[in-house]
Amino acid sequence: MPVVAAAAQIANEEWDFFGKQEIDINGKTIRRGRKETDEGFWQRVGQYWMDGTGKNLTGENDDFPWSAAFISFVMRKAGAGDRFRYSAQHSVYIRHAVKARERGDEKYGFWGYALADSPIKVGDLVCYARQPGISVSTQSSNYKSHVDLVVEVTLGKALVIGGNVGNSVTRKAIELNSTGHLIDNTQPWFAVLSHRFDNA
Structure with a gap:
């Protein structure tokens, strides 16, 4: 199966496993x-921790955010291989994608x-900052952020799935404009990691 479809x-299977927690386009659970x-x-x-990042943690270690471990788990299981920078910090692979x-x-x-x-497409990663002053031109790869995987795109809306959102695997709807660009204002979004797996 191609990486994006996988x-x-x-992501959908993990969302289903966790009971389908969902946030609407207005940011309401x-x-x-x-x-x-x-x-x-x-x-x-x-x-997610072990397969995604090699770290021996669990959900009981709730002082450690696992959202980046979730994305790393999904990408590794999907067969991204050495085309993804697996990390316990989103900022590491965000910066790597910008530099690429x-x-x-x-x-x-x-x-x-x-x-x-x-514009957003299925398989892309969408990123928001969890501290002020972060943009796509930030040179550091050490800052607080969050990333979701785009699993569906329709006119004016995308569905994204992420880990450690409300302490679960959560799907949320985000707003797009008529050209498919992210304009959602429920989070401080700042970057799109556009996948290139179809360009291999």
Whole structure:
């Protein structure tokens, strides 16, 4: 199965496993799922940590955000191989994708863009900052952020899935404009990591 299709399928399966927690386009939680510390679910978070980043943590280690471990798990299971920079920090692979675009690296699986510079498609990663002053031109690869995987795109809306959102695997709707660019204002979005797996 192609990487993009596999990633979307894996993310949807994990969302289903966690009870389909969902946030609507206004940022409101409309369905609650299972939590990271629930029996049978903290162990699954442990799989994300181990398979995604090689770290021996679980959902019971709730002082450690696992959202980047979730994305790393999905990309590794989907077969991204050495075309993704697996990390426990989103900022590491965000910066890597921006640098890949800047140097024209055709082999890396993602190129990082500002929101206005790349329309959203299934398989892309969308990024928001969890601290002030972060943009696609930030040179550091050490800052607080969050990333979701785009699993569906329709007119004016995309559905994205991420880990450790409300202590669960959560799907949310985000607003797009008529050209498919991210304009959602429920989070401080700043970057799109546009996948290049079809360009391999």
